[in-house]
Amino acid sequence: MNSPAPNIRPVIRLLDEAAINRIAAGEVVERPASAVKELVENALDAGARRIAVDYAAGGKVLIRVTDDGCGMGPDDLPLAVARHATSKIDGSDLLNIRSFGFRGEALASLGSVGRLSITSRPRGEEGHRLVVEGGRMGAVAPCSAAPGTVIELRDLFYATPARLKFLRSDRSEASAIAEVVRRLAMAEPLVGFVVTEVVEGEPARVILRLDPENGDFFDALQRRLTRLLGADFTANALRVDVEREGLHLSGYAALPTYSRGTSVQQFLFVNGRPVQDRLLYGALRVAYFDVLSRDRHPAAVLNLSCDPERVDVNVHPAKSEVRFREPEAARSLIITGLRTVLAQGGTRASSTLGTATLQALRPEAPRVYQMDLGARPSFTTLARAYEAQAPAYPPPGFAEMPSARVEPVAEPSSAPLGAARAQVHENYIIAQTATGIVIVDQHAAHERLVYEKLKAQRDAAGIPTQALLIPEILELSSSDHARLMEAAEALASLGLVIEPFGGQAVAVREVPAILGQASAKALLADVIDELGEQGDAPSLKARMDAILSRMACHGSIRSGRQMRAEEMNALLREMEATPLSGQCNHGRPTYVELKLSDIERLFGRT
Known part of the structure; x- marks a missing residue:
């Protein structure tokens, strides 16, 4: 200078x-x-x-x-x-x-x-x-x-x-x-x-x-987004149209199972103006807080409209930044509005999951050879070949092989998730629907159900607890001990009651009843990890939801547990009645649906 x-x-x-x-x-x-x-x-x-x-x-x-x-x-x-x-x-x-x-x-x-x-x-x-x-x-x-x-x-x-x-x-x-x-x-x-x-x-x-779209605004926007973002986005997006206190949020937000690895499919507008606003992007992230893992990003196209006098667009010459007169009202509408819309999505999971599954299953096209008509085998030769190819019954070692077959039960085939027909690898439920089959990850599905129950119990009358016959004593590091004791009162409201036990030790005296015979040590370890990862979490409720999400994992049906037919069908019915059950607490799908027509095409039957 x-x-x-x-x-x-x-x-x-x-x-x-x-x-x-x-x-x-x-x-x-x-x-x-x-x-x-x-x-x-x-x-x-x-x-x-x-x-x-x-x-x-x-x-x-x-x-x-x-x-x-x-x-x-x-x-x-x-x-x-x-x-x-x-x-x-x-x-x-x-x-x-x-x-x-x-x-x-x-x-x-x-x-x-x-x-x-x-x-x-x-x-x-x-x-x-x-x-x-x-x-x-x-x-x-x-x-x-x-x-x-x-x-x-x-x-x-x-x-x-x-x-x-x-x-x-x-x-x-x-x-x-x-x-x-x-x-x-x-x-x-x-x-x-x-x-x-x-x-x-x-x-x-x-x-x-x-080309210019016509008709209803939402229909026009959906067709425009199909052209710009692809049919997969609009097929897996939920319509957003919520209004409160003079603020109107409209557009489309994708299902959590249609999440992206980056924020590249997030488009936010204020009164039709494209903006890059940290407040709005942060609110979008919080809205998906308990349905996506931290490394996944929601996809959405949303416009927040309001009286122009409630937002200042004269912040920067490029006009890409705005300032709201009531920023908390705008933030709250995005969070609550999107959570309501996602909950109304019910058990829906991304339709792209079935396509991805079929692609994974699809074998390479077999090589077809033209048979020389002059050298066709005789009828006797063909008969002997078929006899040689017929499998022995029962096949060798059949008695030692695990069976996953479930007898048909009296369940309505018209139910969205169908009736359970089998459990394979002690983790995946195969259900038959009216139009195809559904494959359910039993642990991921039950984890979401337990999580939603815990939240409902907390918001209603508090989470019921069960006292441990013998309190479990755990020795912690000084930082973990301090972090845990600082959150002790909040954890008690979630059904996890802990007390100091001298030095750096704590005693776990009560755990949420819904978790059953969960290991107190493993549960507390996960809670400590969650408290350590949160840092500057957006709110106390968001922090507690994240902890409940960790706790829900301990009360879920574990991978490797064999389930009876009535248990599997009860799980399917509960999924149908629970919002957001199409994805686990981390945004992974809880089920994949395959249409019968797609399965038949996979086997060349069409």
């Missing part, structure tokens, strides 16, 4: 308009995708129903946005590229903002760092064109044009070449442009979008084409 010479006072200068615009452009236009975002948002504010985005070299050489909006007249064009000139607000109320743009900086910034041309024509009027290069504005000239506006930006950052060094490869910048349009297309399913890559000397390549 250069410092002024001693005893020399620096001179304060008034920057010229061109320098001011270039400085502002650094905040508004970070990369080509930022320019596309500003231009497409302007088109949406103009009422466009079809928007086309063309780019070359990742947007560094060319960005062209064409819309069929209201257009601008010759007197509007010079104002459109003037700094802080806008048609969106009058400046009297900066909180009542109902449009994407409002700062009046985007076109001025783009014109100061690139070669900008605007061609526009309102319906019923003549078209006009204006060119701005490096902050120097030309004269407005008449021209032929279709109704709407075409904004073309060439040689982005040619006036500030140092900025070009910070851009990524053409492919990365092109990917960012497509992602910006994808997000805006989710917010506006009734608007059509086309993204095209222009390569000199080659035919233009369409990157994304989305």
